[in-house]
Amino acid sequence: MSLRVAGTRALAGLFVALVTALGPDTALGGPRVGVSWSNFQEERWKTDERALREALEAAGGRYLSADAQSSSEKQIADLENLIARGAEVLVVLAQDADAIRPAVRSALAEGIPVIGYDRLIEMPGVLYLSFDNVEVGRVQAREIQRQRPTGRYVFIKGAATDPNADLVHAGQLEILQPAIDAGRIEIVGEQYVDGWLPEQAQRVMEQILTRNDDRVDAVVCSNDGMAGGVLAAMRAQGLAGIPLSGQDGDHAALNRVARGQQTVSVWKDSRTLGRRAAEVALHLAAGEPVPGTTSFRRRPDSPVVEAILLAPEPITRERLGVVIDAGWVSRDTVCRGVGDDAPAACR
Numbered sequence: 001m002s003l004r005v006a007g008t009r010a011l012a013g014l015f016v017a018l019v020t021a022l023g024p025d026t027a028l029g030g031p032r033v034g035v036s037w038s039n040f041q042e043e044r045w046k047t048d049e050r051a052l053r054e055a056l057e058a059a060g061g062r063y064l065s066a067d068a069q070s071s072s073e074k075q076i077a078d079l080e081n082l083i084a085r086g087a088e089v090l091v092v093l094a095q096d097a098d099a100i101r102p103a104v105r106s107a108l109a110e111g112i113p114v115i116g117y118d119r120l121i122e123m124p125g126v127l128y129l130s131f132d133n134v135e136v137g138r139v140q141a142r143e144i145q146r147q148r149p150t151g152r153y154v155f156i157k158g159a160a161t162d163p164n165a166d167l168v169h170a171g172q173l174e175i176l177q178p179a180i181d182a183g184r185i186e187i188v189g190e191q192y193v194d195g196w197l198p199e200q201a202q203r204v205m206e207q208i209l210t211r212n213d214d215r216v217d218a219v220v221c222s223n224d225g226m227a228g229g230v231l232a233a234m235r236a237q238g239l240a241g242i243p244l245s246g247q248d249g250d251h252a253a254l255n256r257v258a259r260g261q262q263t264v265s266v267w268k269d270s271r272t273l274g275r276r277a278a279e280v281a282l283h284l285a286a287g288e289p290v291p292g293t294t295s296f297r298r299r300p301d302s303p304v305v306e307a308i309l310l311a312p313e314p315i316t317r318e319r320l321g322v323v324i325d326a327g328w329v330s331r332d333t334v335c336r337g338v339g340d341d342a343p344a345a346c347r
Helices: 003-022 043-058 072-084 101-109 133-147 163-181 198-211 224-236 251-258 270-285 317-325 331-335
Strands: 032-037 062-067 089-092 114-117 126-131 151-157 185-192 218-221 245-247 264-267 294-296 305-310 313-315
Touching: 032 043, 032 072, 032 270, 043 062, 043 270, 062 072, 072 089, 072 101, 089 101, 089 270, 101 114, 114 270, 126 133, 126 270, 133 163, 133 218, 133 245, 133 264, 133 313, 151 163, 151 198, 151 224, 163 185, 185 198, 198 224, 218 224, 224 245, 224 251, 251 264, 251 317, 251 331, 270 305, 313 317, 317 331
Parallel strands: 032 062, 032 089, 089 114, 114 126, 126 305, 151 185, 151 218, 218 245, 245 264
Antiparallel strands: 264 313, 294 305
């Protein structure tokens, strides 16, 4: 064997040994983007993940991920682990934006850019990427008020630990406060729901119905998963069909809209959000300015953060064709079980 061949083989062996010792996450490749998901309990997060990962890998990036399983403690550990695995940018869907502040602060101190994905992390230096959540609330309130301009209303809000819950509710109040002040709308129940969990929303709604002897005319509910729980509580009392809102374009919710069991789902095409997250992460990894950002402040006393806010779309019975034509959901899924009074998209 020649010395040249022997030397080449030795170098190849050294490379393999080095990669093996360092682990697959540090092998040669494009920028490493660490993504910390709060959970995958809601239908939409798998859709977000698929779009983000495909866009990132198509552009030459490397996808590292962790599932916090609805635990703030695990998410903190996950973020530390993603950094240890060589993440050059972090994309964080926060379980509790306040609880993970120390881990986010550590990442920023190490020069690792952080993107607050869909949920606001109110820290200077963290880029907020989401849909316009205030507009989500406005859309929900407009559609519910259109169906029931007066009456006894309930607000089912998201998690108290998620700033987005307050942003959505702020949008709802923008629309409804004049009618509340004028006495045309009476608020007979208002409550946050831990973790945005459907089963928790069902229990909350059951309690509200009990306190009000089932006298509820409309429910402004902040997302589709919780709307499913609310509907279960209302159905048990023979109240299915009163105006009910949601958001996310969950397939089950779109079927409820078609069947007249939910008034509106505010569609936020999470494929677009996932792809945009990959694009932003690659800009940050390269040290480049991110196009399309704006300054955002939740309240007058809140810190200003850079933000990219995408526009949501209302999906009512009249607009179900929008999500079908976009390939978000099949016509069969939307129209399953509809009766004689089928929406146009199901005829």
